[in-house]
Amino acid sequence: xxxxxxxxxxxxxxxxxxxxxxxxxxxxxxxxxxxxxxxxxxxxxxxxxxxxxxxxxxxxxxxxxxxxxxxxxxxxxxxxxxxxxxxxxxxxxxxxxxxxxxxxxxxxxxxxxxxxxxxxxxxxxxxxxxxxxxxxxxxxxxxxxxxxxxxxxxxxxxxxxxxxxxxxxxxxxxxxxxxxxxxxxxxxxxxxxxxxxxxxxxxxxxxxxxxxxxxxxxxxxxxxxxxxxxxxxxxxxxxxxxxxxxxxxxxxxxxxxxxxxxxxxxxxxxxxxxxxxxxxxxx
Numbered sequence: 001x002x003x004x005x006x007x008x009x010x011x012x013x014x015x016x017x018x019x020x021x022x023x024x025x026x027x028x029x030x031x032x033x034x035x036x037x038x039x040x041x042x043x044x045x046x047x048x049x050x051x052x053x054x055x056x057x058x059x060x061x062x063x064x065x066x067x068x069x070x071x072x073x074x075x076x077x078x079x080x081x082x083x084x085x086x087x088x089x090x091x092x093x094x095x096x097x098x099x100x101x102x103x104x105x106x107x108x109x110x111x112x113x114x115x116x117x118x119x120x121x122x123x124x125x126x127x128x129x130x131x132x133x134x135x136x137x138x139x140x141x142x143x144x145x146x147x148x149x150x151x152x153x154x155x156x157x158x159x160x161x162x163x164x165x166x167x168x169x170x171x172x173x174x175x176x177x178x179x180x181x182x183x184x185x186x187x188x189x190x191x192x193x194x195x196x197x198x199x200x201x202x203x204x205x206x207x208x209x210x211x212x213x214x215x216x217x218x219x220x221x222x223x224x225x226x227x228x229x230x231x232x233x234x235x236x237x238x239x240x241x242x243x244x245x246x247x248x249x250x251x252x253x254x255x256x257x258x259x260x261x262x263x264x265x266x267x268x269x270x271x272x273x274x275x276x277x278x279x280x281x282x283x
Contacts, residue, residue: 008143117152
């Protein structure tokens with residue numbers, strides 16, 4: 001059974017801002033169409049992909065015109081194929097035209113994120129390692145892109161700076177060292193993770209009882225040593241300079257997680273198009 005991922009709570013706000021950005025004081029081109037004109041339309045995907053963004057698509061037309069009806073032929077997280085019709089729309093032509101680009105922008109971007117993630121996850125088949133996202137997301141669309149990562153089979157890391165602690169090099173320097181940084185972090189009732197760049201730092205962190213450790217820019221040899229040193233005491237996450245060519249090799253070292261900013265920042269938009277048919281009055 002396919003897992004149903006939880007939708008973000010800020011979809012309405014996302015769409016409201018996107019429509020305001022595009023429509024401004026009004027759609028001058030759509031105003032050329034008779035107000036009473038109605039149309040039907042179909043959305044077609046032009047390449048193989050993993051679908052994501054249907055709730056944002058729906059919300060665009062919900063905010064524009066409640067008279068628009070949408071029937072989906074596929075759902076988020078579905079694998080869709082080139083030239084597949086994924087939905088049909090029907091309603092006032094002006095509103096369909098005004099919402100077309102904003103609605104497709106969500107589909108192309110979020111499906112791009114889901115598809116990119118899916119391709120990476122496929123490389124980890126048969127291994128225990130899970131793929132994590134990062135905070136390297138499009139401003140304003142973090143929750144949306146993290147939802148898309150989940151649709152592609154990835155796992156969400158922390159949402160932001162407020163729901164988990166990740167102690168990095170500059171935090172360690174500012175706090176006065178690894179032990180002091182960990183001591184302060186343990187006072188907070190949130191998950192704590194610390195980044196290490198060297199094997200001797202890993203030993204120190206393990207001695208201070210941290211449950212999740214980020215191995216930053218470790219090569220394969222160092223990752224293998226880190227897993228051996230760890231002996232299952234903490235959860236290990238590898239990150240830094242990992243791509244599709246090296247992903248499986250990194251996972252085969254035995255790390256629990258691999259985090260990749262590429263899932264949300266190096267995406268390629270999926271090609272969707274919307275085709276209209278005008279309806280004859282009284283037909």
